[in-house]
Amino acid sequence: MDVQLTVNGETTRLDVEPRRTLADALREDLGLTGTHLGCEHGVCGACTVLVDGAPARACLMFAVQADGADVTTVEGLQDDDGGLHPLQEAFVAHHGLQCGFCTPGMLLTAAHLLETHPDADRETIRAEMAGNICRCTGYQGIVDAVQAAGRDQSRSST
Amino acid sequence: MKCAPFDYVRPSSVEEAVTTLRQAAGDGKILAGGQSLVPVMAMRMARPSVLVDVNRIPGLSSVEVDARALRVGALTRHALLEAQDEHPLLAEAAGWIGHTAIRTRGTAGGSLAHADPSAELPVVAVATGATVTVAGPDGLRELDAADLFTGMMTTALADDEMITSVRFPRPDRWGFAEFARRHGDFALVTAVVTGFGDGLRVTLGGVSAAPVRAHAAEEVLAGGGTARDAAQAASQEIEPTADLHGSVPFRRAMAAEMVRRALARVGPGE
Ligand SMILES: Cc1cc2nc3c(=O)[nH]c(=O)nc-3n(C[C@H](O)[C@H](O)[C@H](O)COP(=O)(O)OP(=O)(O)OC[C@H]3O[C@@H](n4cnc5c(N)ncnc54)[C@H](O)[C@@H]3O)c2cc1C
Ligand code: FES
Ligand code: FES
Numbered sequence: 001m002d003v004q005l006t007v008n009g010e011t012t013r014l015d016v017e018p019r020r021t022l023a024d025a026l027r028e029d030l031g032l033t034g035t036h037l038g039c040e041h042g043v044c045g046a047c048t049v050l051v052d053g054a055p056a057r058a059c060l061m062f063a064v065q066a067d068g069a070d071v072t073t074v075e076g077l078q079d080d081d082g083g084l085h086p087l088q089e090a091f092v093a094h095h096g097l098q099c100g101f102c103t104p105g106m107l108l109t110a111a112h113l114l115e116t117h118p119d120a121d122r123e124t125i126r127a128e129m130a131g132n133i134c135r136c137t138g139y140q141g142i143v144d145a146v147q148a149a150g151r152d153q154s155r156s157s158t
Numbered sequence: 159m160k161c162a163p164f165d166y167v168r169p170s171s172v173e174e175a176v177t178t179l180r181q182a183a184g185d186g187k188i189l190a191g192g193q194s195l196v197p198v199m200a201m202r203m204a205r206p207s208v209l210v211d212v213n214r215i216p217g218l219s220s221v222e223v224d225a226r227a228l229r230v231g232a233l234t235r236h237a238l239l240e241a242q243d244e245h246p247l248l249a250e251a252a253g254w255i256g257h258t259a260i261r262t263r264g265t266a267g268g269s270l271a272h273a274d275p276s277a278e279l280p281v282v283a284v285a286t287g288a289t290v291t292v293a294g295p296d297g298l299r300e301l302d303a304a305d306l307f308t309g310m311m312t313t314a315l316a317d318d319e320m321i322t323s324v325r326f327p328r329p330d331r332w333g334f335a336e337f338a339r340r341h342g343d344f345a346l347v348t349a350v351v352t353g354f355g356d357g358l359r360v361t362l363g364g365v366s367a368a369p370v371r372a373h374a375a376e377e378v379l380a381g382g383g384t385a386r387d388a389a390q391a392a393s394q395e396i397e398p399t400a401d402l403h404g405s406v407p408f409r410r411a412m413a414a415e416m417v418r419r420a421l422a423r424v425g426p427g428e
Contacts, residue, residue, distance in 0.1 A: 001166065018166035018209070021196075040159035041197035048259050054237070055259040060196040064166055065189075065211060109259065130341040131257025 003067040007032065008076030016063045023047045023058035025066075026073060034074035034104050038133070045132030048105035049073050055112045074104035077111065087111055087149045096145035098136035105132050110146045118157075120150055161196070162205040168214055172293045172322055175210050180295055180318040182208040188320055189213070190233060190268035193260050218267075218322065229325045232267025236279075239266060247286070247332040247350070251278040257342045267321040270306060273313050273368065276344040278336070280307060281363035284371070285350035288326045294319040307368035329353055333423035335416040339403070346404055349392075349416035351424050358424065360388065365396040365413055372396070375417060385421040389414040 004013050007030060014029050021040075026032045026049070038044035040059045047058040050072040077085040087110050090096065097103045106129065113120060113128045120128070125146045126139075134142060169175040179186045186208035189195060198204045212218065218233035221242060228245040239245075239252035240261060255261055255269070255278055269279040270290060283290070283303035290301045295318055303324075306313050315321070331353035336345045348363035358379050360372040375392035383391075393414035400406050 017163065019161045019163055021160075024160075041200050042193060042260070045257070045259065051262075054262040056263055057193075057259055059200070060192050060263065062166070062189075062192075062196075064168075065192070065213065112258070127341050128258060131259055 001064050003064055005063070005066055006070045008072060014063065018062060018064050020063045021059050022049070022051075022061040022063045022066050022071070025063035026058060026071070029063075032073050032075050036101055036104055038101065043133070044102070044105075045109065046102050046105045048108050048132065050108055050112060053112075055109055072108065074107055077107060085111070086152060087114070087145070090145040090149035090152070091142070094145035094148055095141035096137065097141075102132060102134040102136075106134070106142060110149070113146065114150050114153055118150065118154055120146070122147060125150075159200045161199040162202060164206055165208045166211065167208060168211045171215060172218075172320060175212055175215065175320055176293055176295060176318055178208065178210050179320070182206075182210075182317075184317045186210055186317070188268075188271070190271075191235065191264035193256070193264040194268065194272045194274070212320070219265075220323075227325050227327045229323055230266050231323050232265060232321045234266045236261035236264045236266070236269070245326055245328055247329060247334060247352070248279075248282055248326055250334050251282045251348075251350070254278050254336050254338075254345070254348075260342075266324055270303070270324060271313060271315060271321055273307050273311050274344070275310055275367055275369075276346070276348075276364045278345065278348055278363065281348050281350050281361055281369040283324065283326065284369040285352045285359060285361035286327045286329060287354075288324050290321055291323045291325070292319050293322050298322070310367040327354065330355065331358075331424050333420035335419035335423070337412050337416055347409065347412040347416045349413065349420040351417070351420040353424065358421075360392060360417060360420075362392065362396060362413055362417070365398045365409060370396065372417065379421075385418050388421065389418040392417045 026035045036046040038046035042057050042060045048055050049058045052070050109132050125143050167178050187206035189209045189211045218231040220231045222229045223244045236252045236255045240249050288303040290306050292299050329352040333351040336348045338345050345364045350361045352359045360375045363369045372392035374395040375388040378388040378391045393410040398409035
């Protein structure tokens with residue numbers, strides 16, 4: 001089936017089998033391997049992307065369903081000069097990652113969190129990030145990173 | 159962990175969806191939020207040959223309020239139910255479903271049709287005496303939520319029927335309590351207390367194949383008994399089964415505690 005996707009601002013057309021998940025279309029057809037696949041049944045959160053601005057599991061959506069949608073992947077977080085997103089900087093600074101497998105999903109979940117809850121406290125951050133599993137960090141560094149990025153964001157917007 | 163091949167149909171009306179289901183003769187499935195169906199297909203526990211994607215049918219995600227109830231279209235996402243403030247009990251329950259990335263996609267109709275014994279919305283539907291509107295080859299019919307759930311993940315829906323909307327009456331008083339292992343996990347026990355005029359209803363989820371009313375607990379309350387006595391009665395009248403998430407005594411104890419907490423939130427009656 002023919003689908004049209006706008007991924008990280010760029011519009012492309014793809015011919016996919018209906019059973020191709022959005023995650024596989026991004027990785028295999030578009031070469032955007034930043035979206036990771038852990039469990040492939042909705043539990044781990046590694047494949048989280050933004051679909052029309054809202055976080056969604058790319059493993060639980062067929063590419064044909066995203067026809068006409070606007071998708072943001074981790075590759076779309078960098079700024080125009082190719083520099084890291086403030087959240088990515090914060091993850092580096094606060095040990096928010098070790099192996100990095102969960103990181104793309106963590107970053108997109110966090111990006112949406114800071115947009116919808118600009119002054120999220122630690123409890124809100126923990127609750128909102130609970131759908132993303134990390135087997136390395138023990139989460140402390142991730143919560144620290146999101147909180148720090150949130151603080152910087154509100155400081156620069158005042 | 160990849161789904162088996164299927165034909166994908168994207169109808170633009172309920173009639174077209176029903177016709178497609180009928181033609182699939184039992185081998186078709188509605189695709190709504192996909193948050194329960196796609197995992198099941200990825201694990202090859204289901205291999206429908208036709209998927210009927212209802213996401214682009216107009217008018218299915220409306221939320222209408224009247225003096226007594228909230229009517230939600232089948233395609234209303236959990237996130238929208240959580241955000242509305244016309245039916246606070248429904249908003250609270252929706253907020254307990256999974257995680258944000260699940261609630262942005264999952265739908266009210268999908269949750270009721272999936273009929274997971276631990277799901278929040280079926281419990282609220284039974285607790286509020288919701289009415290489910292269903293479209294089939296012969297047109298529309300209405301069903302009491304209590305009659306929709308016929309057992310573990312089974313409903314009274316025929317293969318060629320589709321839920322189009324659900325009407326959730328608004329209780330005068332309510333209390334909600336849930337116990338889950340971690341934030342966003344499926345509930346081990348959910349207790350919902352609802353008051354419509356006189357008396358209180360006590361409804362439990364997670365303790366049997368489908369949501370159940372705790373009639374003994376309701377009688378205790380009607381007779382002027384304490385919340386503690388009602389909670390005790392509820393824990394004794396249910397028939398939970400043991401699984402890896404908890405033993406029978408543990409589930410009884412959790413049911414009692416959730417009933418007690420839900421009642422505490424209702425506050426004293428008039
Ligand atoms: C990680 C994770 C955590 C979750 N946690 C919870 C939780 O805590 N509580 C909870 O309740 N749920 C939870 N869910 C499931 C979620 O709520 C689903 O959204 C819901 O169970 C099904 O809704 P859906 O719209 O996604 O339906 P789908 O997955 O699209 O469909 C589910 C079933 O319903 C049928 N169906 C869908 N719409 C209709 C309709 N209008 N008429 C007739 N049949 C229809 C489909 O054919 C299918 O059989 C979780 C899911 C995941 C992946
Ligand atoms: S790969 Fe999608 S949630 Fe795990
Ligand atoms: S950094 Fe390894 S899984 Fe999170």
